[in-house]
Each structure stands twice: as structure tokens, then as C-alpha cells.
Amino acid sequence: VVLSGSGASTYTWNNGVVNNTPFTPQTTNNYVVTGTDVNGCVNTDTTAVTVNALPNVNAGVNQAICIGQSTSLTATGASTYTWNNGISNGVSFTPNATNNYIVTGVNNNGCVNQDTVSVVVNPLPNVSAGNNQTVCLNTAVVLSGSGASTYTWNNGVVNNTPFTPQTTNNYVVTGTDVNGCVNTDTTTVTVNALPNVNAGVNQAICIGQSTSLTATGASTYTWNNGVVNNTPFTPQTTNNYVVTGTDVNGCVNTDTTT
Numbered sequence: 001v002v003l004s005g006s007g008a009s010t011y012t013w014n015n016g017v018v019n020n021t022p023f024t025p026q027t028t029n030n031y032v033v034t035g036t037d038v039n040g041c042v043n044t045d046t047t048a049v050t051v052n053a054l055p056n057v058n059a060g061v062n063q064a065i066c067i068g069q070s071t072s073l074t075a076t077g078a079s080t081y082t083w084n085n086g087i088s089n090g091v092s093f094t095p096n097a098t099n100n101y102i103v104t105g106v107n108n109n110g111c112v113n114q115d116t117v118s119v120v121v122n123p124l125p126n127v128s129a130g131n132n133q134t135v136c137l138n139t140a141v142v143l144s145g146s147g148a149s150t151y152t153w154n155n156g157v158v159n160n161t162p163f164t165p166q167t168t169n170n171y172v173v174t175g176t177d178v179n180g181c182v183n184t185d186t187t188t189v190t191v192n193a194l195p196n197v198n199a200g201v202n203q204a205i206c207i208g209q210s211t212s213l214t215a216t217g218a219s220t221y222t223w224n225n226g227v228v229n230n231t232p233f234t235p236q237t238t239n240n241y242v243v244t245g246t247d248v249n250g251c252v253n254t255d256t257t258t
Contacts, residue, residue, distance in 0.1 A: 001025055001049055008035025008043065025049050055079075057105035059117035066181035067121050070094045075115065078105025095121050125149075127175035129187035136251035137194050140164050143187065148175025165191050195219075197245035199255035210234045213257060218245025 004020045005011035011019040012034045019033070028050045036042050055078035065071050074090040075081045081089040082104045089103070098120045106112050125148040135141055140162040145151035151159040152174045159173070168190045176182050195218040205211050214230040215221040221229040222244045229243070242256045 003031055003033070003047065003049075005033040005035050005045070007045075008037045010036050012036075025051050027051050052107075052109040052111050054111050054113040055105050055107035057081075057103060057113040057115045059101065059103045059115035062118040062120070064120040064122060064179065065095075066179065067096065067123055068094070071119060073101055073103070073117060073119075075103040075105055078107045078113070080106045082106075095119050097121055122177075122179040122181050124181050124183040125175050125177040127151075127173060127183040127185045129171065129173045129185040132188045132190070134190040134192065134249070135165070136192050136249065137166065138164060139191075141189055143171055143173070143189075145173040145175050145185070148177045148183070150176050152176075165189050167191055192247075192249040192251050194251050194253040195245050195247040197221075197243060197253040197255045199241065199243045199257035202258040205235070207236065208234065213241055213243070215243040215245055215255065217255075218247045218253070220246050222246075 002020060002022050003013060003017055013019060014032045015029060017023055017031055028048070030046050030048050032044055032046050034042060034044050057075060057077045059075050060073060063071055070092045072090055072092045073083060073087055083089060084102045085099065087093060087101055100116050100118050102114055102116050104112060104114050127145060127147045130144055133141060141164070142160060142162050143153060143157055144160045153159060154172045155169060157163055157171055170186050170188050172184055172186045174182060174184050197215060197217045199215050200213060203211055210232040212230055212232045213223060213227055223229060224242045225239060227233055227241055238258070240256050240258050242254055244252060244254050246252050
């Protein structure tokens with residue numbers, strides 16, 4: 001503030017004020033000037049300087065969000081607000097990077113103050129559902145997500161816990177990191193059917209006769225009791241013969257003949 005007396009030749013102010021010299025008052029006060037003219041005559045006058053408090057501008061608490069999420073900044077403590085970075089008070093926006101946001105608040109007296117709030121933008125976790133898998137029917141599978149802290153699967157799957165899928169399916173994992181940020185990934189489990197192995201019809205022969213067992217429905221066959229597929233042999237006693245057939249997918253099934 002600058003106080004400048006007029007109407008005399010010299011001026012003396014109370015409260016340590018010097019005529020026509022800036023000073024910064026901290027409180028509302030009356031200032032008395034004593035003016036002396038060239039004849040040595042003296043008179044006084046008083047002016048008041050009202051000191052209004054600055055608004056208690058509050059930009060709100062610091063925030064942490066995940067990239068792609070929207071937020072809004074709402075300041076309080078003044079009458080009007082202007083934000084940097086193109087932000088409007090109380091209006092949603094989607095920041096792409098961590099930043100500090102400064103709000104300038106003006107109260108009804110025209111007094112101005114500022115405050116700053118930080119918005120931390122956390123990246124999404126790099127969630128992986130693992131490689132695609134191919135299994136045979138009735139084979140247990142384990143799905144293990146990685147890249148986050150906790151994992152939730154669709155289709156009732158529990159992370160890192162064996163289950164036995166009955167059909168080919170896509171499995172989606174939702175991973176959440178320590179910041180609460182979420183991402184997803186998908187893996188496919190292909191379930192191949194078991195081969196329809198057939199050991200052939202039961203047979204009845206006389207002792208000393210030869211026979212052969214020929215399985216169908218798979219690609220390769222292994223018999224118990226030393227039998228070779230489609231190769232004659234001479235059994236000495238009645239017996240059950242079990243064939244294990246494996247198809248081109250590596251899936252296995254069995255059948256029995258007598």
C-alpha cells in the first residue's frame with residue numbers, strides 16, 4: 001500500500017508509515033497523517049486501510065488413479081477457481097501422466113490464494129494368462145496368471161489350482177496390482193477327445209489254435225500279456241486282453257476283449 005498526503009508541504013504518518021512509500025500492512029488499521037505547510041501551520045487527516053484475509057483455498061487431497069481412468073478436481077474455500085493444465089473445477093478429465101495441478105481461488109473481496117494437488121497416474125499391470133494349452137479329455141490343467149498381485153478367472157477357475165476342463169474354451173484372467181490397477185489376458189485350453197479304441201469282439205477258440213487281436217480307433221496300439229496288434233499268437237488259457245490306443249494328439253484310451 002502507498003499512502004500519500006496532500007494539501008501541505010511535509011507529511012508525517014503514524015504507525016511508521018513514510019509518505020508515498022510502499023509498505024505491507026498485516027491488519028486493518030487507521031493511519032493518521034500530520035501535514036505542515038510553509039507557514040508552519042499543522043493539520044491532520046485519517047485514512048483507513050482494510051486488510052482482507054486471503055481465501056483458504058484447498059485443492060483437495062492427492063489422488064492416485066490408473067491410466068485410462070477419469071477423475072475430477074474440486075477446490076473449496078473461495079468463490080471462483082482457475083486451474084492450470086486446462087482443468088475446470090469439478091469437471092471430469094482423463095490424465096495420461098502424473099502431474100501437479102495448481103488452483104487459483106478468488107474470494108468475494110477479490111483476494112487470491114493458491115493450492116496444489118497431485119494426481120498420480122499408475123500404469124496398468126502387464127497381466128499374462130500364460131501360454132495356450134492342448135490336453136486330452138479328463139486331463140487336469142493348471143492356469144497361473146502373472147504380472148499382477150491377485151488374479152480372478154472366469155469359468156470358475158481358481159488361479160494355480162488344478163481343474164479338469166471337458167471342452168475347449170477361452171479363459172480370461174483379471175489381474176489387480178498393488179495400486180488397484182486392473183488388466184486382463186486370455187488363454188485357450190484345447191480339449192481333444194479320447195480315441196474311440198475298440199479291441200474287437202470277444203473270441204472263443206480251442207486250445208492249440210492261434211488267433212490275432214486287432215484294435216481300431218487310434219493310431220498306435222499296445223496290448224498287455226505280450227500281444228502284438230494284428231499278430232497271431234496261441235493263448236494257453238482263457239484271458240482278458242487290454243489294448244491301449246494312442247491317437248495323433250497323444251490322447252489315450254483302452255478297451256478289453258476276452
